[in-house]
Amino acid sequence: xxxxxxxxxxxxxxxxxxxxxxxxxxxxxxxxxxxxxxxxxxxxxxxxxxxxxxxxxxxxxxxxxxxxxxxxxxxxxxxxxxxxxxxxxxxxxxxxxxxxxxxxxxxxxxxxxxxxxxxxxxxxxxxxxxxxxxxxxxxxxxxxxxxxxxxxxxxxxxxxxxxxxxxxxxxxxxxxxxxxxxxxxxxxxxxxxxxxxxxxxxxxxxxxxxxxxxxxxxxxxxxxxxxxxxxxxxxxxxxxxxxxxx
Amino acid sequence: xxxxxxxxxxxxxxxxxxxxxxxxxxxxxxxxxxxxxxxxxxxxxxxxxxxxxxxxxxxxxxxxxxxxxxxxxxxxxxxxxxxxxxxxxxxxxxxxxxxxxxxxxxxxxxxxxxxxxxxxxxxxxxxxxxxxxxxxxxxxxxxxxxxxxxxxxxxxxxxxxxxxxxxxxxxxxxxxxxxxxxxxxxxxxxxxxxxxxxxxxxxxxxxxxxxxxxxxxxxxxxxxxxxxxxxxxxxxxxxxxxxxxxxxxxxxxxxxxxxxxxxxxxxxxxxxxxxxxxxxxxxxxxxxxxxxxxxxxxxxxxxxxxxxxxxxxxxxxxxxxxxxxxxxxxxxxxxxxxxxxxxxxxxxxxxxxxxxxxxxxxxxxxxxxxxxxxxxxxxxxxxxxxxxxxxxxxxxxxxxxxxxxxxxxxxxxxxxxxxxxxxxxxxxxxxxxxxxxxxxxxxxxxxxxxxxxxxxxxxx
Numbered sequence: 001x002x003x004x005x006x007x008x009x010x011x012x013x014x015x016x017x018x019x020x021x022x023x024x025x026x027x028x029x030x031x032x033x034x035x036x037x038x039x040x041x042x043x044x045x046x047x048x049x050x051x052x053x054x055x056x057x058x059x060x061x062x063x064x065x066x067x068x069x070x071x072x073x074x075x076x077x078x079x080x081x082x083x084x085x086x087x088x089x090x091x092x093x094x095x096x097x098x099x100x101x102x103x104x105x106x107x108x109x110x111x112x113x114x115x116x117x118x119x120x121x122x123x124x125x126x127x128x129x130x131x132x133x134x135x136x137x138x139x140x141x142x143x144x145x146x147x148x149x150x151x152x153x154x155x156x157x158x159x160x161x162x163x164x165x166x167x168x169x170x171x172x173x174x175x176x177x178x179x180x181x182x183x184x185x186x187x188x189x190x191x192x193x194x195x196x197x198x199x200x201x202x203x204x205x206x207x208x209x210x211x212x213x214x215x216x217x218x219x220x221x222x223x224x225x226x227x228x229x230x231x232x233x234x235x236x237x238x239x240x241x242x243x244x245x246x
Numbered sequence: 247x248x249x250x251x252x253x254x255x256x257x258x259x260x261x262x263x264x265x266x267x268x269x270x271x272x273x274x275x276x277x278x279x280x281x282x283x284x285x286x287x288x289x290x291x292x293x294x295x296x297x298x299x300x301x302x303x304x305x306x307x308x309x310x311x312x313x314x315x316x317x318x319x320x321x322x323x324x325x326x327x328x329x330x331x332x333x334x335x336x337x338x339x340x341x342x343x344x345x346x347x348x349x350x351x352x353x354x355x356x357x358x359x360x361x362x363x364x365x366x367x368x369x370x371x372x373x374x375x376x377x378x379x380x381x382x383x384x385x386x387x388x389x390x391x392x393x394x395x396x397x398x399x400x401x402x403x404x405x406x407x408x409x410x411x412x413x414x415x416x417x418x419x420x421x422x423x424x425x426x427x428x429x430x431x432x433x434x435x436x437x438x439x440x441x442x443x444x445x446x447x448x449x450x451x452x453x454x455x456x457x458x459x460x461x462x463x464x465x466x467x468x469x470x471x472x473x474x475x476x477x478x479x480x481x482x483x484x485x486x487x488x489x490x491x492x493x494x495x496x497x498x499x500x501x502x503x504x505x506x507x508x509x510x511x512x513x514x515x516x517x518x519x520x521x522x523x524x525x526x527x528x529x530x531x532x533x534x535x536x537x538x539x540x541x542x543x544x545x546x547x548x549x550x551x552x553x554x555x556x557x558x559x560x561x562x563x564x565x566x567x568x569x570x571x572x573x574x575x576x577x578x579x580x581x582x583x584x585x586x587x588x589x590x591x592x593x594x595x596x597x598x599x600x601x602x603x604x605x606x607x608x609x610x611x612x613x614x615x616x617x618x619x620x621x622x623x624x625x626x627x628x629x630x631x632x633x634x635x636x637x638x639x640x641x642x643x644x645x646x647x648x649x650x651x652x653x654x655x656x657x658x659x660x661x662x663x664x665x666x667x668x669x670x671x672x673x674x675x676x677x678x679x680x681x682x683x684x685x686x687x688x689x690x691x692x693x694x695x696x697x698x699x700x701x702x703x704x705x706x
C-alpha cells in the first residue's frame with residue numbers, strides 16, 4: 001500500500017485530531033498538553049471528576065475558548081478557530097436556550113438556520129419524543145424535556161462532530177436508554193460524538209472509547225479493553241479503571 | 247474532504263434570525279412595561295402641551311404678531327416627544343440590553359455564535375429587533391399626533407418627519423450603546439449601569455460643561471442629548487445624521503468584537519481599540535460636513551430668503567471674531583441669531599472666539615469685550631449687536647453689496663389653536679394601557695403548529 005493511500009485511509013477513519021491543547025485561566029492551568037483523535041462513527045467519552053477540565057476541553061476544541069497552545073486538525077489539515085463551527089457543534093450543559101420562547105419556535109429557528117425543512121424537523125422531534133411539548137415555553141419544560149430539546153437541536157445540525165456536555169443528566173433510566181440508542185443510530189451513519197460524562201455507568205454503556213481526564217491531564221485513553229490492558233486489570237469496570245489511572 | 251452537509255449552512259435564513267430576535271424582545275416584560283409607562287408619560291405631556299398652546303393661542307387670537315410665534319413644532323411636538331425621549335433614555339436600554347444580555351446570562355450565546363451566521367449578521371439582527379421595539383414604543387406618541395390632527399391642529403410633514411428621524415437615530419444610538427454594554431458585561435444589571443452611565447452621563451455633561459469653550463466645549467458636544475436639539479429646531483444636518491450613524495456603527499462593531507468566540511481578552515481589547523480609533527476618525531470626518539437643510543416651516547434656522555440668496559453669493563472668506571465668553575447670554579443670542587445662520591448661508595465663513603477659555607468675570611473688564619469683528623475682503627467693521635438686523639447690513643457693507651429688499655408674503659403665519667385636550671386623558675390613562683395589555687396577552691398565546699410540520703409527523 002502506498003503512503004498516499006495509507007494517508008487517505010487514516011484521513012477517512014480519523015478525521016479529527018486534537019494535538020497538544022493547553023489552556024490557562026490566569027495563573028491556573030486548566031488543560032495540559034491534551035491530545036486525542038476522533039474516529040468516524042464513534043462515541044468518545046470524556047470521563048473525569050468535577051473540575052477535571054471536561055467542559056474547558058470541549059469548549060476549547062469547539063473554538064469557544066482560546067487555547068494557549070495546541071491545534072485541531074481536520075482531515076490532517078489545521079482547523080483554525082474561525083472554521084471550527086463548520087465542522088464541530090458543541091452543546092453546553094444544562095442549557096435552556098431562549099427559555100421564554102416556545103419549543104416549536106426554537107426548533108424552527110435552528111432548522112431554518114441550517115437550511116433544514118419540515119421533514120427533518122419532524123424527524124428530529126419524533127426521534128427525541130418532543131411532540132407533546134412543542135407549544136410549551138422552554139422555561140416550563142422539565143429537565144428531561146429540556147435535555148431532549150438540546151438533543152433535537154444537535155440532530156438538526158449538519159456538523160460531522162458533535163460535542164455534548166453531560167447529555168444524560170436529567171434523564172431517567174428509560175429515557176437514557178432511548179437516547180443512547182438514538183446516539184448509536186446517528187453515529188452509525190458517520191457522525192462523531194464526544195460526550196463529557198461524570199456518570200461512569202452511563203459512559204460505560206454508551207461510549208466506544210474513553211478519555212480519562214484528571215486535573216486537566218489525560219490519564220488514559222482507549223477502549224475499555226485498552227484501559228484494562230493498561231492497568232493490568234482484565235475484568236475491571238470503568239470505575240475501577242478510572243480509580244487505578246487517576 | 248468537505249462534508250456536503252456543511253455546504254448547506256452557508257446561506258442561513260436571515261428571516262429566521264430576525265423572527266427569533268423579535269420574538270425574544272416581545273417575550274420579555276421590559277418592552278411591555280416601558281409601553282405601559284409611556285402611556286401616562288406621553289399622555290400627560292401631550293395634555294399639558296395642548297393646554298399651554300391653547301392658552302397662548304387665546305392670547306394671540308387678535309394679535310397676528312403673537313400668532314406668528316405659535317409653532318406646533320415647539321408647542322406640541324417637542325414636549326410630546328420629550329416624554330418619549332425620557333423613556334428612551336431611561337427605559338429603552340433595558341429593552342435593548344435584553345436582546346443580548348439574556349443570551350449571555352443563560353449561556354445561549356454559546357449556541358448562537360455556533361450557528362452559520364457571521365457575528366456582524368447577528369449584531370445587525372439584534373439592532374433590527376431593537377428598531378422594531380422602538381417602532382412599537384413610539385406608538386403612544388403617534389396616537390398623540392393623530393389626536394392633535396383630530397383637534398384641527400397643524401402638523402408640517404417635513405418638520406414632523408425630521409423630528410421622528412432624530413428620535414429614531416437617537417433610539418438606535420441608545421440601542422447600539424446597550425448592545426455594546428451587554429457585550430462587555432456579564433449580566434443585565436452591569437450592562438444597564440454601563441448604558442445609563444452613557445445616557446445620564448450626557449445630562450451631567452450638559453449641565454456641567456454647557457457653554458464651555460475649547461476642549462471642554464468639544465466634550466460637551468459629545469452629549470447624546472445634544473444630538474436631538476438640532477432636530478428639535480427643525481434642522482436636518484448631514485454632519486449630525488452621519489455622525490450619529492457612525493456612532494451607531496461604531497458601538498455595534500465594538501459589540502461584535504466582544505462576541506467573537508475563542509478570542510483572548512487581549513486580542514479583543516486591541517481590536518476594540520483599533521475600531522474605536524477608526525470610529526473616532528470617521529466621526530471627525532463626517533462632522534466636518536456643512537450640508538444642512540432648514541426643514542422648519544418658519545425657517546428659523548435661516549435668514550429671510552432674499553438675504554440667504556445675497557449671502558450665498560459672497561465668494562471671499564468672511565472672518566468673524568467674537569469677544570464674548572461662551573457662557574455669556576449675548577454669545578448664546580449671537581450664536582442663535584447670526585453665527586449659526588451665517589455658517590449655513592455664506593460659503594466661506596470662519597468664526598473665532600477671542601476669549602476662548604476665559605470666563606465672563608475674567609474677560610468683562612477688557613475694553614474690547616462684547617465686540618464682534620466682521621472682516622471681509624481686507625476690510626473690518628465692529629459691532630456689539632447680537633441681532634441679524636444690524637449684523638447683515640454690516641456684512642453687506644463690507645462686501646459692497648446692496649441690502650436686498652425683503653420679499654413680501656413669506657412670513658410664517660403661525661398656527662394658533664385653542665383645543666380641549668381632555669379626551670387625551672382617558673385615551674392615554676385607560677384605553678391605550680388596556681390595548682397594550684391586550685396585545686401583551688396576545689403575544690403570550692400558544693403558537694400554532696405549522697400544517698407542514700404536522701404533515702411530516704412532527705406532531706401527533
